[in-house]
Amino acid sequence: MTNSAPAAAIDRAPLPREPRNIGDITPAPPQVLSTLPYDRSEHFSVWKARISSLSDVGLPDGKSLAEGFEVEYMNCNMAEVVFNSGYFGTQTFKCLPRRLRRPAINHWFLFHMRSGEAWFETGERRIHARPGAIFLISLDDDFRGRIRDYDGQLLILPREAFAAAVGDGLDRLSNILLSGSLIELLCDYLRDLETRVVRMSPDELGVAGRATVEMIATCVRPSLDRLEQTGASLESALSRRARIHIQKHLHELDLTPEHLANQLGISRSKLYRAFEDVGGVTGYIQRQRLHAAHAELASNTDKQVQEIAYRYGFNFASDFARAFRREFGYSPREARNRQRR
Known part of the structure; x- marks a missing residue:
């Protein structure tokens, strides 16, 4: 495990279930959460229960429950965001069934990778992320993906915290590898924030949480602008392709x-x-x-x-x-x- 979270400064704790209303929790000092205190055969079921309110997770083919499942990470609730950093074993993700999705669990995952790999699919977008990558996944989308030996940061972002700052902008950036100078600045900010949250009081964590929302919103705006410009150009090209195809196949009965x-x-x-x-x-x-x-x-x-x-x-x-x-x-x-x- 390559977890760079300051575990020595925080007591290790077993995994509780992830709360459903994440954005409503009072800020609290971070703790290290781990599957290791449990019996190896229980590791994955404990982790699955922890994250069951956010995503449906599974083991990759060929992986046995008896082998154990290592997850160990720093968890810090900052009211506006939940900041996680550490190691997450190889697993699959997919969206919850629609009957289980509620406004109270309407969130995004923000991945910032130090090591490992990640693959995600949402609609027509497919990414393969490697160390250094940063990307968003909307938990309200139909998505599926997997991570392998993921070490890095994983932020949980409640939708209502970003409504005023970027509206539905994060949805449009879902499952895109983000880049640019401001994204690099955001990566530096997140790395620095990880070393500082262990010394913050609950009040300071609340302030830092709001600042983190503003920082994320500010740094993704150029990516959103580029996406809109590219989208308009691609849509125009798609419209031309479609109209040419229609004109060539007007006589075909299955032109639907x-x-x-x-x-x-x-x-x-x-x-x-x-x-x-x-x-x-x-x-x-x-x-x-x-x-x-x-x-x-x-x-x-x-x-x-x-x-x-x-x-x-x-x-x-x-x-x-x-x-x-x-x-x-x-x-x-x-x-x-x-x-x-």
Whole structure:
């Protein structure tokens, strides 16, 4: 174990269960929590009970309960945040079932790694974190991940503590490896804070907790700004890709949002966001089909209206006629007659 927490200055204590309302606890001096005072076969069940209100944890394949499970870390409640630093054995994480999620456990994990590795997946984001990495995981997201021989800091951040400072900004930064000069400053701050909390009174810990919230919020803002700029650029590129694909496949009956998302390798939610400004992807596909059908009606007088309607995804001529009239203000036959005249 490479835990750099000042364990010699703090009494080692067995693991209690993690309190559910973390942000409501009175600040208290830190203590070292450990699974080691328990029988080896109980190590993991004790740790699982400790963290059960925040995340569902498991052992990696092939790991036996009889082998023991080492966790030893400094825990310090600072009212606004919970500061943990130490060693956490190899384990898996995944979000709690939705029926167990409550506003009272609406938090983020902030990881700052000294050694070990971490892998996390949330939606389309996947990271592989190594020593020196710092990243956030929203416990309200559908996520899964694992850590291997993790030594470092793990802060628990209640959502309400950050609402005024960054709104939902931390959610948008979830599962991204953070970088930049201010992130490096935040890492230095957290390392320094770890050495100082052991000498703080409860009142000082409360003040330091509020300062830590402000420090985190200030240091992640540039990352949030970059993400928004990059997101706008990527969304524009995605919209162009999607529109080109739609135009090429207007005749295919399975041209649906689900099929389009699969073809582009993106989530449906991301696809929907890319078409918000034009009334949605379903409406956009139908409008493009109607305009293509209008052009074909005007240029090809030999084909029946029903044949053209079916070619552009309408099984019934009556459905096609209603949609056509809503779009252009006149019927398909009127469109053909206008062209003939």
